[in-house]
Amino acid sequence: MKVICSTLNAKYIHTNLAIRCLKAYASPEYDVKLKEYTIKDPVMNIVSDLHQQKADVIGFSCYIWNIEETLKVINMLKKIDTELRIVLGGPEVSYDTKEWMEKYPEIDYVVMGEGEQTFKQLLTELETTNNLQNVHGVAYRDTAGKIVITPQRNKLDLKELPSPFRFSEDIPHLGKRVTYIETSRGCPFSCQFCLSSIEVGVRYFERDRIKEDIRYLMANGAKTIKFVDRTFNISRSYAMEMFRFLIDEHLPGTVFQFEITADIMRPEVIEFLNQEAPKGLFRFEIGVQSTNDYTNELVMRKQNFAKLTRTVTMVKEGKKIDQHLDLIAGLPGEDYSSFRKTFNDVFEMRPEELQLGFLKMLRGTGVRLRAAEHNYVYMDHSPYEILSNNVLPFDDIVRIKQVEDVLEKYWNDHRMDTTVEYLVTHVFPTPFDFFQEFGSYWDEQGWSRIGHQLEDLFRRLFSFLQQKSVEDMDVIIGLMKYDYLIKHKYKPRKPWWEHTLEKSSRTKIYSLLSESPMLAGEDFSQLKLDEKDLYKHTVLEHLSFDLTKYLNTGEIDKHPGYLLAYFDPSSQNTHVFSFLER
Structure with a gap:
């Protein structure tokens, strides 16, 4: 039986950890072939390439960013070869599974939740007795065409899972792409907009094996290694051990990225990093989302903003670690005025990057299940982004999107840091007001629909400031x-x-x-x-x-x-x- 695990990544530089975990676990009984594409690749090219592999089973790893294109691919594959068996897995199809099976008859099986053991057992049954009731955590159709969903299995013992990084075919690409690694699964928090809130508790992989994997990846040219743990620093002793290991054994040019919870990071940990870590070795991603206490209460998010600010400030003063802070517009109870305050609260810390995102009503999350309580209107298709709620009309969402556009170009890309700092400090009432006014002007000029060179960005800012008749233009110029x-x-x-x-x-x-x-x-x-x-x-x-x-x-x-x-x-x-x- 010839088996392929595939996915459509958002960008070429990304790699998919999930299909590598499936391949590693299925070995040696099954020699699974990996095939990765991007959502920008023409669907016909993907279908042609997969069809030429003459596989019996093709599994796809599904997320909000690739589900639409993946469905087009499997629809065409099934039309070409009705005997081909299609398996979907991943967070996008692990919820509302019956709906997926009913709506898309070309889907033969859905693997729900942790997929390693379920996928391997599914392959075994397909190759032998075809008794799929023996497989926990799978959806399929019985001989009468009725959809059957088996109970999900118990959580896996992560210390028993094989390494997903020892494939020779990956070695030539390690230096050019982002390598994703997980040292734990689960999250201790219950934020209702996040899928991680559904799984209770945190489980860890075997530490020595993780270290060996990192040594192997670095030795074979990996330059950017991103930890996908939802809260890397939930265990202070574990985080300190890993930081020490990475500082001691990193190779020149390697960068490690982590998602951390800033308000639980102790000052002594930051002092250690500021003293010991080489500049540029680590990069932190910190989800702030909102500084509105009422909003955080509604989504069951615990956050001490004063301690978060202390952490971000100490890290910034250390000048060793770049920080990427996240905001989410559209959370319950956060109107335009409140979001303006959230933005200014966080921008005050001057993070190297400030990511402004919009709430996505992910399948299975609490905010989606209770959407009616806040009159949420959102996209029917992925990424399920909100269109309005009871305190944030669509007009305000459009205005905030204008902020997002120029924030990315003029702050996160660091094209004119000195100028922007002067404008948000000396010219406009608040940073948000600068990005909002400039973003609205940018949109009115139609610039959001055309490309731009570096010179264009300067000319467009100059044009905006001129029409506002800003004082001290000589200084700004x-x-x-x-x-x-x-x-x-x-x-x-x-x-x-x-x-x-x-x-x-x-x-x-x-x-x-x-x-x-x-x-x-x-x-x-x-x-x-x-x-x-x-x-x-x-x-x-x-x-x-x-x-x-x-x-x-x-x-x-x-x-x-x-x-x-x-x-x-x-x-x-x-x-x-x-x-x-x-």
Whole structure:
């Protein structure tokens, strides 16, 4: 019997851990072949490739991001080969299973919940007696066409599961893709918007095996390893042991990502990381979701925002670990005004990334089961995103989506950090107001429907600020020029602005700098640039304020000066200097 486990990932760089767990557990009795695609691949290409494998059974790992495309694939596969047996598994089909079977007759079997043992037993029955009642946690049709759902099995002993990482065919791809690893299953919390709340308790894999897996992955070129544990730091002793191991044994260039619960992280753990962890080795993802106490109570989410803030602040001050914080718009009881406060509360911490998402009414979750209590209206198809509820009309959701659009481009992508920091601190009432006003303007101009280059982002922000008649535009333009120039490795051929210096003025300043380089400071003097270098490899712009003082103190001193960017052709490094008019 030839068996394939397949999935459609969101991006090429992603890998699917679930199908590797199934393959490992099914071995050696079954030599399962893995086939991964992306949701962007043409359906016909996927179907053609799978059909050519001439499999007897194909299993698909299903999630909200791939279910629609997966259904198209299996529909076509079944039309081509009616004898092919299709198995679906994963969180998207583990709930409302009977509905999936009724609606899509091309689905032969659904494996619910933890799939390793169930999938292997299903294969055994299909190959032998076909007595599927012996298989726990599976949905199928009996000989009369009636849908049968067997009781789910007890939880697996994770310490007995084989490693899903020892496949030679994965080795060539480890350096180019994200490797996902789990050291535990389950979550201690009961947040009603999350599928993890359904499973009670946390179970751990065998620690020494996890360490051996990580050593193996690093030795074979893995660069980005992401832990999928729902709360990596629920056990302080376990987290500390793993942090110590990763610090001691990591290879250069490796990055480890974790989902942590920030308000339970002890200060001594953060102090340890700030002292011991190499910069860039770790990355934290922290779900804040909402700072509204009433909202958190409605979704049974326990969160101490003061302690969360302490953790995020301490980690940020350590300058070792980048942090990605998550918000969810549309939670029960959180209207537009409350979400504005949530956004500002969290942005105040200046996380390296702030992800603004929208509530998805996932199958099986408490918020979906009790959707009528808050008048939720949501998409019938995946990702089941909300359209409105009793306190957040669709018009407000549209406004928040405008915030999301420019937040991603102008904060999370770090294209102009200095400028945005000035705008949210000195120009607009709050950070949310800046992103909202700019996002609405962006949408009105139709820019959300077209592509953009780096220069476009600067021109569009400039256009927005101009039409608002913002004060001190000269300062903002200077900061924008600074942000633009430090993003380049090479001298830009055509910046987004028109040069303000006359050629004669530029010649005069270059002559002065070549004769007296200390005018631009000690660091500039050490470069030993002549006039030819200055003309060929620098950009010079006039400023209306003291840039160096602002960068050091945050104060605006309206003393005119200059901005000089040197693009080193040998190292491809950019050196930026500012000096005052004499």
